[in-house]
Amino acid sequence: MSHPPILPLVSDEDASPDVKAVFDDIRATRRSDFVNNFWRALAHDPAQLRRTWESVKAVMAPGALDPLTKELIYIAVSATNNCEYCTYSHTAGARAKGMTDAMLMEVLAVAAKANETNRLANGLRVPVDEAFLPPRA
Amino acid sequence: MSHPPILPLVSDEDASPDVKAVFDDIRATRRSDFVNNFWRALAHDPAQLRRTWESVKAVMAPGALDPLTKELIYIAVSATNNCEYCTYSHTAGARAKGMTDAMLMEVLAVAAKANETNRLANGLRVPVDEAFLPPRA
Amino acid sequence: MSHPPILPLVSDEDASPDVKAVFDDIRATRRSDFVNNFWRALAHDPAQLRRTWESVKAVMAPGALDPLTKELIYIAVSATNNCEYCTYSHTAGARAKGMTDAMLMEVLAVAAKANETNRLANGLRVPVDEAFLPPRA
Amino acid sequence: MSHPPILPLVSDEDASPDVKAVFDDIRATRRSDFVNNFWRALAHDPAQLRRTWESVKAVMAPGALDPLTKELIYIAVSATNNCEYCTYSHTAGARAKGMTDAMLMEVLAVAAKANETNRLANGLRVPVDEAFLPPRA
Amino acid sequence: MSHPPILPLVSDEDASPDVKAVFDDIRATRRSDFVNNFWRALAHDPAQLRRTWESVKAVMAPGALDPLTKELIYIAVSATNNCEYCTYSHTAGARAKGMTDAMLMEVLAVAAKANETNRLANGLRVPVDEAFLPPRA
Amino acid sequence: MSHPPILPLVSDEDASPDVKAVFDDIRATRRSDFVNNFWRALAHDPAQLRRTWESVKAVMAPGALDPLTKELIYIAVSATNNCEYCTYSHTAGARAKGMTDAMLMEVLAVAAKANETNRLANGLRVPVDEAFLPPRA
Known part of the structure; x- marks a missing residue:
């Protein structure tokens, strides 16, 4: 309990x-x-x-993104922050909007991979490529 | 520099x-x-x-989720973890796959909102509703 | 730059x-x-x-807490999350509301100490004392 | 259990x-x-x-900050890091020093809002305003 | 349960x-x-x-680092991220490779101390010493 | 600058x-x-x-762990938290104690992998195996 x-x-x-x-x-x-x-x-x-x-x-x-995509993003962030309540509630919410098991496994795979590569980039202090920078105003 | x-x-x-x-x-x-x-x-x-x-x-x-959705999830996690390199590189990657400014603003709005409510749920130790729990095997 | x-x-x-x-x-x-x-x-x-x-x-x-106390909490969270923009902007905001150097050093000391003991409690999986639990409804 | x-x-x-x-x-x-x-x-x-x-x-x-303010900061950081033990123990500690329910709700509101805006600033890579920078030594 | x-x-x-x-x-x-x-x-x-x-x-x-050292690093990161499953599983894994109680207490002491000083450095925005910078290519 | x-x-x-x-x-x-x-x-x-x-x-x-191992743990945590100052300073500190490039790459590989699997375990809410639990006192 x-x-x-x-x-x-x-x-x-x-x-x-x-x-x-x-x-x-x-x-x-x-x-x-x-x-x-x-x-x-x-x-x-x-x-x-x-x-x-x-x-x-x-x-x-609904806006530029559909509600299911938004729920997937919520799941990814909640898994990153380890919020137990939010993981259960938004997984349930995403299922109600059509998320399948396969989609859930991919959301978590992407979120976990981002958590991995974020630390490689940070730990090696990789400089941002010029090609990725937005134009200066 | x-x-x-x-x-x-x-x-x-x-x-x-x-x-x-x-x-x-x-x-x-x-x-x-x-x-x-x-x-x-x-x-x-x-x-x-x-x-x-x-x-x-x-x-x-591409799989159960399309590559653009995956890039959006990457952006959300990278903003959560504050990875400068990953934020710039995956924003560029998402744009190349069709992300508009409006979509970016919504990704960040959802990611930021999840970061907010994750802490409210954690700080109040909200118990998970029975309705959200998966069936026991 | x-x-x-x-x-x-x-x-x-x-x-x-x-x-x-x-x-x-x-x-x-x-x-x-x-x-x-x-x-x-x-x-x-x-x-x-x-x-x-x-x-x-x-x-x-202003509410149950005064605006300066709220700025101090903002600084503590921003240092925990390592948000450069927020660290500079809320430090400036707190100073405008009366924060001294001594207060800033104490905010960071408490925030840093919490970050330390949070990991000791998590790493040892210390069970919550009964005395700390709120009464059940 | x-x-x-x-x-x-x-x-x-x-x-x-x-x-x-x-x-x-x-x-x-x-x-x-x-x-x-x-x-x-x-x-x-x-x-x-x-x-x-x-x-x-x-x-x-007690120092430049009073013990209750320090407990509030501890709660904010512990909610941010999701330390269950620390959330319960420091909420109890803050109550013993005079924290009311209204104060707790405001601490969490500020901590959660900081967690939200930290990610907006990071995700958009907002440059620090010159006005917020301390003078160079 | x-x-x-x-x-x-x-x-x-x-x-x-x-x-x-x-x-x-x-x-x-x-x-x-x-x-x-x-x-x-x-x-x-x-x-x-x-x-x-x-x-x-x-x-x-086994590689440049031995498997026990790698398990210790896993414990340190898992305590930092507060992953309950990983804390229990990698503590068990490290013990099976020879970790003593004294070693565990030191791993957590170092991990917790890093979590503390990381926030002091971030909150004060300490500039990196020239002496610590790698040579430019 | x-x-x-x-x-x-x-x-x-x-x-x-x-x-x-x-x-x-x-x-x-x-x-x-x-x-x-x-x-x-x-x-x-x-x-x-x-x-x-x-x-x-x-x-x-030096204690149950040697100083180099402790520096490696510091690097792993600092990369996880994305502390720029600490990443540069503890990488320099570890090098002074004998860390090679190969060791650094492995520290970051382990830290990044832990960051990845921590989120898979959290996102799927994997129950801790009985075999991993310490005996009850």
């Missing part, structure tokens, strides 16, 4: 009107009654809850 | 036959005469050069 | 009305004509610029 | 005189009989135990 | 011929019938399993 | 007696007149300078 959270999760019953409004928007946006623990922990600061939810909603919306 | 690399870059003239063979494969694979500095630094250990190149080539090849 | 940014900085002349509105709010909030490079780089995505600025403004405003 | 530590925790009964002397100083300094697991794990190397305890005691003592 | 893995572990019975061949090489190389969970998780992508195993085998083989 | 340090480096002329005493011990310990920039930056807080120097001296001294 894992340890309890630092602050207790806020249930629907204990939610203030400000918190309830955000929970309602989460439900409406996702077309699901489920509000996951991350938001219930953040609910101890209703303004932070709203700010974080609004920005996540905007960042993850 | 930035600092010199830890080990000098290996030029075509100084390349041993083993190194030259890898450089040739880089050129053939990319259909370009250009061999960038990362490989010229790794060339001090020809076996490591070959191993790293072969694995990067395999990981970045 | 350092490398050019990945995307050119957006000058006042090149700013779209949406970008200009954010720049104006930065100036009004800080009571200064100066808009630093971070915002000029983000301006390539006006929605992201606004979102990031609004959230930074809210997070760094 | 979590995994056992890499090395067993050293109990009072098993403590060598050198270890016992450090445990006694921990108790005297904190005016509490409690010696937490971190020190009991480090006790496998008595010289390292003493060195680490002496430096933590010195770094966390 | 810890959470289930993201993808189920591949048992000997479920292993495809490609996977079985890698498992057999792991057993032959280590002269042991034991195939640990890391490889059973990677087995969902047989090409990635083979590539990762072949490169780990090559990197960890 | 790189940016100036956050605080000016303390020259021998400007060193207080407390700082001078540490500089003298650095010189005596290393049998060299050279005091590198790291210590000159830390000298703004003489107590922190002494504490950091004393602990680095103790941690890096």
